[in-house]
Amino acid sequence: MYFASCISRPKSIDRLSSYLWQLQLKQNFSKTCANSQWEFRTHWRHWRTEYIPHKSPYWSGRCICTGLLTNQSASSSANQRSGPPWRILFFGSDEFSVEVLRKLKANNTRTKSADRVVEALEVVCSPKRVPVRTYANEHHLPLHDWPLQGSCDQFDVGVVASFGFLIPKKVIRLFPYGILNIHPSLLPRWRGASPVFHTILHGDEVTGVTIIHITPQFVVFRFDVGPILQQESVPVPDRCQAVQLGSMLFDRGADMLLQCLRDLPRKLENAVKQPSTGATNAPKLSVDQSWVRWAEQSSQEIDRLYRSVGQKLPLRSIWNGRTVKLMDILDPDITKGLTLPVTDPKPGSAHYHKPTNSVCIRCQDGWVGFRSILLKKKLNAQEFYNGYLSREHLKEKLFETSSSETS
Numbered sequence: 001m002y003f004a005s006c007i008s009r010p011k012s013i014d015r016l017s018s019y020l021w022q023l024q025l026k027q028n029f030s031k032t033c034a035n036s037q038w039e040f041r042t043h044w045r046h047w048r049t050e051y052i053p054h055k056s057p058y059w060s061g062r063c064i065c066t067g068l069l070t071n072q073s074a075s076s077s078a079n080q081r082s083g084p085p086w087r088i089l090f091f092g093s094d095e096f097s098v099e100v101l102r103k104l105k106a107n108n109t110r111t112k113s114a115d116r117v118v119e120a121l122e123v124v125c126s127p128k129r130v131p132v133r134t135y136a137n138e139h140h141l142p143l144h145d146w147p148l149q150g151s152c153d154q155f156d157v158g159v160v161a162s163f164g165f166l167i168p169k170k171v172i173r174l175f176p177y178g179i180l181n182i183h184p185s186l187l188p189r190w191r192g193a194s195p196v197f198h199t200i201l202h203g204d205e206v207t208g209v210t211i212i213h214i215t216p217q218f219v220v221f222r223f224d225v226g227p228i229l230q231q232e233s234v235p236v237p238d239r240c241q242a243v244q245l246g247s248m249l250f251d252r253g254a255d256m257l258l259q260c261l262r263d264l265p266r267k268l269e270n271a272v273k274q275p276s277t278g279a280t281n282a283p284k285l286s287v288d289q290s291w292v293r294w295a296e297q298s299s300q301e302i303d304r305l306y307r308s309v310g311q312k313l314p315l316r317s318i319w320n321g322r323t324v325k326l327m328d329i330l331d332p333d334i335t336k337g338l339t340l341p342v343t344d345p346k347p348g349s350a351h352y353h354k355p356t357n358s359v360c361i362r363c364q365d366g367w368v369g370f371r372s373i374l375l376k377k378k379l380n381a382q383e384f385y386n387g388y389l390s391r392e393h394l395k396e397k398l399f400e401t402s403s404s405e406t407s
Helices: 015-032 037-051 057-075 095-108 131-138 195-201 242-262 264-269 299-309 381-389
Strands: 086-092 118-125 143-145 157-161 179-183 206-214 228-235 315-319 322-329 350-353 358-362 367-374 378-380
Touching: 086 095, 095 118, 095 131, 095 157, 095 242, 118 131, 131 143, 157 242, 179 242, 195 206, 195 242, 195 299, 206 242, 228 242, 228 264, 242 264, 242 299, 299 315, 299 322, 299 367, 350 381, 358 381, 367 381, 378 381
Parallel strands: 086 118, 086 157, 118 143, 157 179
Antiparallel strands: 179 206, 206 228, 315 322, 322 367, 350 358, 358 367, 367 378
């Protein structure tokens, strides 16, 4: 098993001998994994990709030997499992993560051993007071601060759900079965930190959940590119907000994760490479995205912007030289085709609409209404009208985009 430790290679090796060297190494490697075709295919592909850079034949041989010794010593441990229940280390942070952690915890406490796929469960999260930390403390789950300081080689598999940090290769290597990542989109669409928000922002009618396998070679280039273990489509409910959609997707993702864990070796063996087409990026949200561009955005686009970011970042605009936050948006179907007594309305023109008790603001294709506005304090539409819009010197003031957004 430790054949690689006895082999040394001179630095002056040529390309052909390097090829033959790697071929012999692969044959020997195959013998050590003879009991499991999946183990051979998975681990050889990992070490072949991870440790052979093709630039130096000498270092190709040395690095693959070093990596093989490390992996084989871990995978040949007497404690390694061939099936459930698993020892799981969970990586999470926010309220979406809690949806998954709650179901793992529930499975861990089942009395019927046939139903259990979780034998041991521990949690990794930011040292800050995040929802996952609160849940773990309340339910007496062992906690580890990120970044990890100690060893985690007592676990079989890692699980990631809305963690927010890049897990380095040295940590991923410690898990014999790698790490499973719950991603709330139909990969390769919406790779990145904020798939749920971009799903709503771009008006997708169908989204989904994807369970992908993370191994060291899949963190070298970009996020969310690992092979797919399981994927399901989910219709996007009409006018739902990002928080509600995310909660729904991670709840479904937790059920899918438990299905994967029940038959993990087979799932890994049948993993499917992501399609090479259809990839889109879902970068992290920024405050700049909360500014409304009245002349450029339609009422539907502003509604989607509100539903995607509004619960995290209230929509913003400049009015009378001050930043205001716009809240409680009306369904755009209510204001569609609305005729208001405003002479020559411009993008950003405002009018108080009494029947809907909203401040209607002119956008690219019509009007969009808000029932609350935060100035010094939160005011409903009628209060904003009585205190500001009804005044003669203020009624013609426009809602504007910030200067940084228009430049």
